[in-house]
Amino acid sequence: MKNTVGFGIIGAGMIAAFHAKAMQQLDNVKLVAFYDSFAPAAKARAEEFGVKAYTKFEDFLADPDIDAVTIATPSGAHHSVAIPAARAGKHILCEKPIEINLQRVDEMIRVCEENHVLLSSVFQSRFSKPVKLVREAVQAGRFGRMVLASGTQRWYREPKYYAASNWRGTWKMDGGGALMNQAIHMVDLLLYVNGAPEEVFAFSGTLTHSIEVEDNLCATIKYRNGSFGTIEVSTSCAPGFSRRIEFSGSTGTVAFEEDRIVRWEFATPDPQDEIIRKELIGTGEHSGSDPKNINLSGHACQISDLAEAILTGKQLVLDGNEGRRAVELICGIYESARTGKPFFFNR
Ligand SMILES: NC(=O)c1ccc[n+]([C@@H]2O[C@H](COP(=O)([O-])OP(=O)(O)OC[C@H]3O[C@@H](n4cnc5c(N)ncnc54)[C@H](O)[C@@H]3O)[C@@H](O)[C@H]2O)c1
Numbered sequence: 001m002k003n004t005v006g007f008g009i010i011g012a013g014m015i016a017a018f019h020a021k022a023m024q025q026l027d028n029v030k031l032v033a034f035y036d037s038f039a040p041a042a043k044a045r046a047e048e049f050g051v052k053a054y055t056k057f058e059d060f061l062a063d064p065d066i067d068a069v070t071i072a073t074p075s076g077a078h079h080s081v082a083i084p085a086a087r088a089g090k091h092i093l094c095e096k097p098i099e100i101n102l103q104r105v106d107e108m109i110r111v112c113e114e115n116h117v118l119l120s121s122v123f124q125s126r127f128s129k130p131v132k133l134v135r136e137a138v139q140a141g142r143f144g145r146m147v148l149a150s151g152t153q154r155w156y157r158e159p160k161y162y163a164a165s166n167w168r169g170t171w172k173m174d175g176g177g178a179l180m181n182q183a184i185h186m187v188d189l190l191l192y193v194n195g196a197p198e199e200v201f202a203f204s205g206t207l208t209h210s211i212e213v214e215d216n217l218c219a220t221i222k223y224r225n226g227s228f229g230t231i232e233v234s235t236s237c238a239p240g241f242s243r244r245i246e247f248s249g250s251t252g253t254v255a256f257e258e259d260r261i262v263r264w265e266f267a268t269p270d271p272q273d274e275i276i277r278k279e280l281i282g283t284g285e286h287s288g289s290d291p292k293n294i295n296l297s298g299h300a301c302q303i304s305d306l307a308e309a310i311l312t313g314k315q316l317v318l319d320g321n322e323g324r325r326a327v328e329l330i331c332g333i334y335e336s337a338r339t340g341k342p343f344f345f346n347r
Contacts, residue, residue: 004030005307008054008066008090010081011073012036012045014292015095019070020049022300028307035060057081061088068118068310070303071095075181076173079104082119086111091118093306096184097330098323100175105327109320120306120316121323123188124298127305128259130280134247135193142266143249149194149221150229151186153178156240156289162211169211177206177213180330183233186243188326189256190231193247196224197329199344204337208236219333224347231333240288259295 007023009016012034023031033052036042046053054060061084068091071078079099082092092112098121099105112119125131137143155178167173174181191197202219209215219231242257252266261280264273302318309316328345336343 002311004028005091005310006030006032006065006067007070007093007303008033008035008060008063008068009045009070009072010035010057010060010085011071011077012038012041013072015294016045016070016072017048018294018296018299019072019093019303020045022296022303024049025296025300026304026307028311029303032065033060033063057084061085061090066090068093068306074167074173075175076100076167076170079108082108083111086115086117086119089115089117091120091306091310093120093122093303094320094323095122096188096323097175097180097327098320099327100173100180102324102328102331105320105324109324112320118306118309118316119320119323120302120309121318121320122299122302123185123192123318123323123326124295124302125185125189125259126192126318127298127301128295130256130259130261131189131192133276133280134254134256134261137252137254138193138247138249142252142268142270143247144251144267146194146223146225146227146247146249148229148246148248149190149223149227151183151190151231151243151245153183153186153233153243154237154241154288155182155233155235155243156238157182157209157215157235157291158289159209161235161291162209169209169213171212174213176330176334177211177215177217178233178235179204179214179217179231179333182235183231183243184326184330186233186245187231187329189245190221190229191325191329194223194225194227194229196325197332197345198222198224199342200329200333200336201342202333202337204334214337217333217337219336221329238289242288259298
C-alpha cells in the first residue's frame with residue numbers, strides 16, 4: 001500500500017514556500033513539482049526545493065507522480081486551476097479563501113465530488129491546540145448559554161504591500177480587502193466555535209490606502225444560536241496589534257490573542273483549568289504588520305490531514321463545505337455594507 005502522497009504546488013509565490021517547507025517536515029507527503037504561469041517563479045521555487053518545475057499546466061497535470069495539488073495562486077484564480085485539476089483526478093488543498101464568491105466555491109465542491117477527489121480548504125489556525133480546547137469547552141457546555149463572539153484585527157499593511165502586487169487590493173483577484181484577505185481566519189474561528197450567522201449589518205471604507213477594496217470594516221452579527229458579536233478589521237492601524245477574539249457565555253469567557261489563549265475564566269472551576277492556563281496562556285505577541293508572520297505547524301497539520309485522508313479514507317478535518325462558511329459570511333457582510341441594509345442568511 002502507498003504510504004506517501006505526491007504533491008504539486010500551483011502558484012509559486014509567497015505562501016507556496018510555506019507549503020513546501022511544511023511538506024519537507026512530513027513523512028506522508030512528497031513534494032514533486034511547482035507550476036506557475038510566470039515561468040521564472042516556478043523555476044526559482046523548484047530550484048530552491050530541488051523538485052521539478054512546470055511552465056505548462058497540461059504537463060503538470062499529466063505528471064503521474066502528482067496525486068494532489070496545493071492551490072497557492074491569487075484568491076480569484078483558485079477556481080480556474082481547481083476545476084481542471086479535479087478533472088485530472090488530483091486531490092486539492094486550496095489556500096484561503098477557497099474562492100472569492102459562493103458560485104465558484106460551490107462549483108469547486110461539486111466538480112471535486114463528481115471526480116471523486118478530496119477538497120480541503122486551508123484554515124491552519126483550526127489545528128492549534130487552544131482553538132480545539134475552546135471548541136470542546138463550548139460543546140461540553142462550559143460556557144453556559146453563548147452570548148457574545150467577537151473579533152478585532154487592527155493590523156497594518158504598508159502601501160507597498162499593495163503597490164508591489166498586481167492582485168492584492170483588487171475586487172477581481174483579492175475578492176475584498178482587510179476582511180476577505182487578512183481577517184478570514186478570524187471569521188472562520190468565530191464560526192467554527194460559535195456556529196452559523198443569522199444576520200449581519202456592516203460599514204466598510206477605504207480610508208488610508210490607494211486600493212479598490214476596503215481597508216477598514218465594522219460589522220455586527222447575530223448568530224443562529226441567539227448570541228451577538230462584532231467584527232472589526234483594518235489594515236490601516238500602524239504599527240499593528242495582535243488579532244483578538246473573545247467568546248463569552250453565561251458561565252465563562254475565553255480570549256485569544258492570535259492563536260494563543262490569554263484569558264480562560266469559568267464561573268465553575270475545573271481541575272484542568274489551571275493546567276490549561278499554565279500550558280497555554282501566552283503574551284500573544286505577534287506583529288500585526290508582517291504578512292509573513294505565519295506559523296508553519298498549522299499548515300503542516302493540514303497538509304498531513306489531507307494526505308492521511310487520501311491514504312486511509314479518514315474524514316477530512318476541513319473540507320470544501322467548511323471552507324465555504326467564512327466566504328458566505330464575508331460575502332453577506334460585503335452585501336450589507338454595499339446596500340446599507342442588514343443581510344440575512346438562508347438556513
Ligand atoms: N493561509 C495563510 O495564512 C495565507 C497567507 C498568505 C497568503 N494566503 C493565500 O495564498 C494565495 C497566494 O498568496 P501569495 O501571497 O502566495 O501570492 P503571491 O502573489 O506571492 O503568489 C501567487 C503566485 O501565483 C502565480 N499565479 C497567478 N495566477 C496564476 C495562474 N492562473 N496559474 C498559475 N500560477 C499563477 C503568480 O505568478 C505568483 O507566483 C492567496 O489566495 C492568499 O490569500 C494564505
